[in-house]
Amino acid sequence: MLVAILHAAQLVTLAGPKRPRIGGEMRDLGIVGDGAMLVEDGQVVRTGPSGAIQKVLPPQTQIIDASGKVVLPGFVDAHAHPVFAGDRVDEFEMRAQGATYEEIAASGGGIRSTVRKTRAASEDELLAQAKKHASWFLKGGTTTVEAKSGYGLTVEDELKILRVIRRLNAETPLEFVPTFLGAHAIPDEFRGAPEQYVALVIHKMLPQVADEQLAENCDVFCERGYFDISDSERILRAAQEHGLRLRMHVDQLTNSGGAFLAARLHAATADHLEQIHAAEIAALAEAGVQPVLLPGSVYALGKTRYPPAREMIEAGLAVVIATDFNPGSSPTPSMPMVLSLATTQMKMTPAESVTAATINAAYSLNRGDRIGSLETGKLANFALHDCVDYRELAYYFGVSHLHSVYVRGEQVL
Numbered sequence: 531m532l533v534a535i536l537h538a539a540q541l542v543t544l545a546g547p548k549r550p551r552i553g554g555e556m557r558d559l560g561i562v563g564d565g566a567m568l569v570e571d572g573q574v575v576r577t578g579p580s581g582a583i584q585k586v587l588p589p590q591t592q593i594i595d596a597s598g599k600v601v602l603p604g605f606v607d608a609h610a611h612p613v614f615a616g617d618r619v620d621e622f623e624m625r626a627q628g629a630t631y632e633e634i635a636a637s638g639g640g641i642r643s644t645v646r647k648t649r650a651a652s653e654d655e656l657l658a659q660a661k662k663h664a665s666w667f668l669k670g671g672t673t674t675v676e677a678k679s680g681y682g683l684t685v686e687d688e689l690k691i692l693r694v695i696r697r698l699n700a701e702t703p704l705e706f707v708p709t710f711l712g713a714h715a716i717p718d719e720f721r722g723a724p725e726q727y728v729a730l731v732i733h734k735m736l737p738q739v740a741d742e743q744l745a746e747n748c749d750v751f752c753e754r755g756y757f758d759i760s761d762s763e764r765i766l767r768a769a770q771e772h773g774l775r776l777r778m779h780v781d782q783l784t785n786s787g788g789a790f791l792a793a794r795l796h797a798a799t800a801d802h803l804e805q806i807h808a809a810e811i812a813a814l815a816e817a818g819v820q821p822v823l824l825p826g827s828v829y830a831l832g833k834t835r836y837p838p839a840r841e842m843i844e845a846g847l848a849v850v851i852a853t854d855f856n857p858g859s860s861p862t863p864s865m866p867m868v869l870s871l872a873t874t875q876m877k878m879t880p881a882e883s884v885t886a887a888t889i890n891a892a893y894s895l896n897r898g899d900r901i902g903s904l905e906t907g908k909l910a911n912f913a914l915h916d917c918v919d920y921r922e923l924a925y926y927f928g929v930s931h932l933h934s935v936y937v938r939g940e941q942v943l
């Protein structure tokens with residue numbers, strides 16, 4: 531089956547070196563004006579100017595007219611918590627009236643309130659809600675989503691969430707990359723004995739998750755009141771022994787030295803980093819750790835300190851941006867919203883933001899060879915946006931430009 535996308539106002543290919551993009555490379559999107567792409571059996575065969583591609587089209591080719599539209603690779607959302615029950619609109623309103631995220635968490639709300647609801651939900655109920663979230667990601671032009679557990683915090687409930695993620699892969703057009711986040715919070719029943727919960731994560735949860743091959747990555751919320759450096763290190767080293775790749779929540783609310791730990795462990799990513807300092811940026815660069823910046827959570831919590839993206843780009847870090855979609859600190863599944871925040875609040879250029887949301891994100895999930903750009907041999911995961919300049923995606927906010935989405939060459943929206 532041969533498909534040709536023709537006459538895109540801009541075909542944004544992200545073609546370039548076969549590795550994460552750094553420094554000035556982040557501004558090079560490989561844009562083809564009046565662009566065309568040939569797709570066969572779900573893979574990109576060729577990209578180039580429409581004139582050149584039209585000359586070589588076999589007669590049976592299905593034509594998609596992309597005139598007046600921008601074609602982008604599907605966004606790769608490299609940090610999300612899409613499986614949970616209920617919502618936290620009550621806390622949202624409390625924050626509007628002055629309560630802080632930290633105060634709400636300390637009084638038993640926050641992550642632990644979502645844990646109570648998620649434990650009470652059946653696998654089917656969780657799946658139904660997660661499918662709704664999946665449709666939201668797709669409507670923003672996202673085709674790959676990293677998906678963390680972390681709202682179960684018992685062996686059975688963590689496995690339940692990871693099985694829901696497996697079913698999302700089978701039953702939706704999106705690809706979900708599973709991450710085990712048993713160390714997301716100390717659950718109510720272990721408040722007096724956190725070390726026993728850490729032991730449960732290491733000795734019961736991790737072996738089962740690995741046995742059933744339910745996760746590719748392991749994450750820890752390294753933060754005051756959650757998991758300290760030494761607990762985080764023990765959990766993550768155990769995860770490495772089970773063959774999992776590491777991602778970490780670090781330096782979000784306070785700086786507890788988590789970025790240095792990410793560097794020491796050669797984690798794939800260190801995420802959040804609102805409170806990072808220059809020496810830690812240098813350590814991440816030295817260790818080749820990719821920072822995943824989550825401006826949606828800064829925005830939604832009404833905070834003003836965004837992570838220092840410019841310093842990171844100048845230090846040669848292969849920056850990634852993601853939604854952090856979750857019911858508490860970042861209830862957005864929209865990568866275009868994240869592009870807007872990256873540009874307006876973190877002073878990344880629109881091009882750097884697109885690179886961070888596609889090819890760099892793909893590499894952070896160990897999928898840089900398959901997705902994240904529109905190059906020969908890669909999966910034909912792409913979206914048509916109803917605008918003529920890719921920068922409009924970040925510029926107009928609160929409006930959807932999405933026209934259609936294709937996964938492996940097939941239209942899914």
Ligand code: NIG
Pocket residue numbers: 611640641644751779782827854856857858859860
């Ligand atoms: O990435 N920081 C920890 N986890 C989420 C928040 C989860 C929640 O509030 O439910 C985050 O911001």
Ligand code: FE
Pocket residue numbers: 609610611779854856
């Ligand atoms: Fe998160």
